[in-house]
Amino acid sequence: MINEKNVRLGKTRSSIRELFEYGKKRKAEIGEENVFDFSLGNPSVPAPPEVSAALKEIIDTFDPVLLHGYTSAQGDYSVRKTVAEYINSRFKTVLTADCIYMTCGAAASLTITLNALLNAGDEVITFAPYFPEYKVFTEHAGGKLIAVECEDETFQIDFEKLKKALSPTTKAVIVNSPNNPSGVVYSEKSMILLGQLLEEHSKKHNNPVYLISDEPYRELVYEKSVRVPYIMDFYANSVVCYSYSKSLSLPGERIGYIAVNNKMKSFEDVYAGVCGAGRALGFVCAPNLFQQLVKKACGLTSDVSVYKKNRDVLYAALTEYGYKAVKPDGAFYMFVKAFEEDAKAFCERAKDFELLIVAGDDFGCKGYARISYCVSPEMLHRALPAFKKLAESYKK
Amino acid sequence: MINEKNVRLGKTRSSIRELFEYGKKRKAEIGEENVFDFSLGNPSVPAPPEVSAALKEIIDTFDPVLLHGYTSAQGDYSVRKTVAEYINSRFKTVLTADCIYMTCGAAASLTITLNALLNAGDEVITFAPYFPEYKVFTEHAGGKLIAVECEDETFQIDFEKLKKALSPTTKAVIVNSPNNPSGVVYSEKSMILLGQLLEEHSKKHNNPVYLISDEPYRELVYEKSVRVPYIMDFYANSVVCYSYSKSLSLPGERIGYIAVNNKMKSFEDVYAGVCGAGRALGFVCAPNLFQQLVKKACGLTSDVSVYKKNRDVLYAALTEYGYKAVKPDGAFYMFVKAFEEDAKAFCERAKDFELLIVAGDDFGCKGYARISYCVSPEMLHRALPAFKKLAESYKK
Numbered sequence: 001m002i003n004e005k006n007v008r009l010g011k012t013r014s015s016i017r018e019l020f021e022y023g024k025k026r027k028a029e030i031g032e033e034n035v036f037d038f039s040l041g042n043p044s045v046p047a048p049p050e051v052s053a054a055l056k057e058i059i060d061t062f063d064p065v066l067l068h069g070y071t072s073a074q075g076d077y078s079v080r081k082t083v084a085e086y087i088n089s090r091f092k093t094v095l096t097a098d099c100i101y102m103t104c105g106a107a108a109s110l111t112i113t114l115n116a117l118l119n120a121g122d123e124v125i126t127f128a129p130y131f132p133e134y135k136v137f138t139e140h141a142g143g144k145l146i147a148v149e150c151e152d153e154t155f156q157i158d159f160e161k162l163k164k165a166l167s168p169t170t171k172a173v174i175v176n177s178p179n180n181p182s183g184v185v186y187s188e189k190s191m192i193l194l195g196q197l198l199e200e201h202s203k204k205h206n207n208p209v210y211l212i213s214d215e216p217y218r219e220l221v222y223e224k225s226v227r228v229p230y231i232m233d234f235y236a237n238s239v240v241c242y243s244y245s246k247s248l249s250l251p252g253e254r255i256g257y258i259a260v261n262n263k264m265k266s267f268e269d270v271y272a273g274v275c276g277a278g279r280a281l282g283f284v285c286a287p288n289l290f291q292q293l294v295k296k297a298c299g300l301t302s303d304v305s306v307y308k309k310n311r312d313v314l315y316a317a318l319t320e321y322g323y324k325a326v327k328p329d330g331a332f333y334m335f336v337k338a339f340e341e342d343a344k345a346f347c348e349r350a351k352d353f354e355l356l357i358v359a360g361d362d363f364g365c366k367g368y369a370r371i372s373y374c375v376s377p378e379m380l381h382r383a384l385p386a387f388k389k390l391a392e393s394y395k396k
Numbered sequence: 397m398i399n400e401k402n403v404r405l406g407k408t409r410s411s412i413r414e415l416f417e418y419g420k421k422r423k424a425e426i427g428e429e430n431v432f433d434f435s436l437g438n439p440s441v442p443a444p445p446e447v448s449a450a451l452k453e454i455i456d457t458f459d460p461v462l463l464h465g466y467t468s469a470q471g472d473y474s475v476r477k478t479v480a481e482y483i484n485s486r487f488k489t490v491l492t493a494d495c496i497y498m499t500c501g502a503a504a505s506l507t508i509t510l511n512a513l514l515n516a517g518d519e520v521i522t523f524a525p526y527f528p529e530y531k532v533f534t535e536h537a538g539g540k541l542i543a544v545e546c547e548d549e550t551f552q553i554d555f556e557k558l559k560k561a562l563s564p565t566t567k568a569v570i571v572n573s574p575n576n577p578s579g580v581v582y583s584e585k586s587m588i589l590l591g592q593l594l595e596e597h598s599k600k601h602n603n604p605v606y607l608i609s610d611e612p613y614r615e616l617v618y619e620k621s622v623r624v625p626y627i628m629d630f631y632a633n634s635v636v637c638y639s640y641s642k643s644l645s646l647p648g649e650r651i652g653y654i655a656v657n658n659k660m661k662s663f664e665d666v667y668a669g670v671c672g673a674g675r676a677l678g679f680v681c682a683p684n685l686f687q688q689l690v691k692k693a694c695g696l697t698s699d700v701s702v703y704k705k706n707r708d709v710l711y712a713a714l715t716e717y718g719y720k721a722v723k724p725d726g727a728f729y730m731f732v733k734a735f736e737e738d739a740k741a742f743c744e745r746a747k748d749f750e751l752l753i754v755a756g757d758d759f760g761c762k763g764y765a766r767i768s769y770c771v772s773p774e775m776l777h778r779a780l781p782a783f784k785k786l787a788e789s790y791k792k
Contacts, residue, residue, distance in 0.1 A: 001603060001604070001662070002512060002513045002514075002515075002567075002662065002665060002666060002669050003511060003512055003513060003514060003515055003669055003672075003673070004515075005672070005676075006511055006512050006668075006669045006672035006673040006676060007512075007665050007668045007669040007672055008672065009671070009672030009673075009675050009676055010512075010667070010668030010669055010670065010671030010672030010673070010675070011668045011671075011672070040466075042465055042466055043461070043465070044461060045461075046459075046460040046461050046464075047460050047464055051460070051464075052455050052456075052460065055451075055455055056452050056455060056456075059448050059451055059452060060448075060452075063442075064442040064443050064447070064448065064645070065439070065440060065441075065442050065645065067648075068442075068443055068447075068645060068646045068647070068648050068649050069438055069439070069647055069648045070436075070438055070647045070648045071648055104500055104650070104678075104679070104680075104683075105678075105680060107678035107679070107680045108678040108679070108680075109678075110678060111676075111677055111678030112678070115399060115402055116398060116399055116402050116403075116406075117398045117399060118398075118399060119398075119399055119400075133675070136675060136676055137676070137678060139676075140676035140677065171398075207397060208397070249460070249461065249464060250464045251464070251465055251466045252463075252464050252465045252466045252467055252681060252683070252684030252685075253464050253683050253684055253685060254500070254680060254681070254682075254683050266397070266398065269398060269403050270398060271406070272402075272403045272404075272406030272407045273398050273399055273402045273403040273406055274402075274406065275405070275406030275407075276399075276401070276402035276403055276404065276405030276406030276407070277399070277402040277405075277406070279405050279406070279529070279532060280401075280402060280405055280507075280532055280533070280535075280536035281507055281536065281677050281678070282500075282501075282503035282504040282505075282506060282507030282508070282533060282677070283500070283503070283504070284500075284501060284503045284504075284650060285648060285650070286650075287500075287648070287649050287650050287683045287686070288648030288649055289451075289648075289649060289685075290683070
């Protein structure tokens with residue numbers, strides 16, 4: 001009688017959440033220190049100390065009526081100006097405050113953008129493995145998500161498969177790099193090719209395809225030699241969905257932004273569509289205190305060296321034990337090949353060693369498992385023998 | 397090509413916002429002190445001093461990883477428990493933490509609830525005058541908003557008109573008391589009648605009608621003798637959409653909750669629908685710092701005596717000048733009868749006296765204008781001669 005689709009969504013937790021809940025129960029049974037929980041992408045590194053200081057300074061010095069008052073729906077003008085200028089200082093963009101729309105984090109950035117762009121029946125392409133909520137967000141906006149498999153083992157975009165998937169009803173393509181769950185950074189060459197291909201496709205059908213870049217992990221890259229290409233530098237019809245959740249370790253505070261490329265022809269309509277969708281979804285404005293924080297903390301990041309060390313330790317150990325994975329360049333996930341075809345069975349067996357890892361099936365990619373290594377280095381060290389035993393259990 | 401409905405929503409500001417923007421321009425032209433801006437419902441009273449102290453204490457004493465980390469989608473358990481217990485202490489409810497879903501404010505509470513309940517084509521009834529975004533929220537959720545006119549002059553529910561409007565496809569009724577824009581508190585008698593009527597209608601069609609109470613103004617009531625009835629005490633199929641925006645003067649921080657009545661038969665489905673809709677709309681969780689604040693500040697309010705004084709001064713003066721209005725019992729709005737049939741023309745003429753007030757047409761009620769008196773008492777005093785001149789201009 002009521003909305004069955006949303007009831008079902010509310011009742012079926014994602015398997016990531018399911019595993020997380022199992023972990024909580026298991027920790028209560030055998031002790032927190034005996035469960036090796038690699039299920040969630042919840043930052044273990046605290047926000048940089050400047051964040052607490054800045055929050056308190058803002059609370060102490062701002063007029064509370066203004067500080068806690070509504071901002072315009074797009075966000076405080078001076079905050080948006082700071083964000084636009086910061087992006088321009090890093091990339092070849094010429095964004096203004098009026099290209100930026102402050103949001104309650106990456107999920108909101110995506111739902112607002114998808115609701116701005118899609119009409120019923122439109123197709124949205126993404127590259128598997130992909131963050132499972134893309135499907136939920138796309139379907140709520142009336143669209144259909146088409147997952148295009150990445151190249152085997154490298155997890156870079158497979159352009160032959162992409163060409164086959166593009167259709168006259170493709171309205172948007174979502175890229176997520178550094179990628180959840182593979183940790184892969186899509187190469188600059190890939191981004192250039194992607195831009196060219198979408199340009200040609202848009203012209204051929206006289207119907208622009210929008211490129212949406214979901215960027216919660218942009219700042220989480222571990223080698224100076226690795227650059228995460230900025231899609232606006234390669235393609236005009238592009239929208240960046242950003243979040244400070246991981247870069248500033250503020251996932252619970254819900255703060256991010258949408259940047260609409262002002263080089264696109266339909267810029268005014270797309271930006272208006274973003275404003276309209278934000279209004280229809282009930283967002284009103286992004287939390288003002290955290291908007292003001294962004295103005296002060298633009299460019300700061302948490303101490304991501306912890307994740308780099310975790311990556312190095314984990315990758316070295318797993319490789320030694322016989323696991324196969326792309327060495328992740330970014331984010332805090334490693335996507336390992338399961339030791340049997342059925343990754344769900346593999347992840348079930350991992351539980352015998354108190355290891356909580358998520359089957360790749362949920363990310364549209366069978367035969368793999370995701371390890372979220374945003375954990376304490378101490379726990380990671382203690383978990384290594386369990387990974388070893390899991391591998392050995394397949395050699396018997 | 398992109399979503400035209402959302403583009404249009406983004407381009408057409410509500411006339412309230414339009415007027416507010418006009419006010420900003422006008423203030424720049426003739427000086428802030430010469431424009432009497434009664435357009436927006438933005439609290440002028442600061443958050444109580446306990447709010448800043450509590451925020452700083454939370455920042456200083458909580459582990460930042462937990463404080464700024466994700467909570468469960470429904471909200472932090474201990475916060476929800478506090479909210480449920482606080483509601484139970486005031487009303488005849490027996491809510492538990494699992495009846496509460498923390499949200500990013502009242503608009504989010506409404507969009508999530510409507511998306512949980514509605515299927516395409518369902519009807520939602522509300523009482524005119526009403527907050528104009530109800531239409532936007534209902535339509536985005538696939539429904540159709542039906543406005544039922546209130547009784548003339550008292551602005552209480554007109555039950556004869558309501559009976560005619562109820563249909564087999566009525567899925568929900570939204571009440572908003574204290575009301576924006578009339579300031580009227582719906583009487584206990586009305587709530588009892590409403591409960592009985594919806595009960596009968598639900599039985600007759602074997603299809604529950606849900607009563608949604610939009611309560612951002614619950615704490616803004618000016619006489620001890622006035623009690624705002626709690627719908628859960630009168631009707632099982634009820635959902636309360638609450639916000640701390642006005643009670644704690646935190647409209648820009650986006651914090652509120654949905655309370656689902658556990659006395660309804662379909663409780664588990666409705667609560668799951670709320671969780672699913674929140675997920676599909678991209679809300680993830682309500683801002684954690686402000687969730688923790690709610691735990692500490694539950695029951696606190698800003699100094700609403702300022703609004704009461706404003707009401708008394710404004711009502712006495714306008715009555716003396718010949719205006720007609722219900723004396724508002726709550727919220728911070730007064731809904732005055734225009735001196736001509738066309739309230740838009742009346743509000744245009746008000747601009748000649750630098751008075752910014754909003755035509756009732758936008759609230760589904762012709763012939764009236766809304767005065768938002770959440771302004772500084774000093775500005776209100778200076779504005780009175782302008783109200784007088786406006787009235788006199790119609791006596792010539």
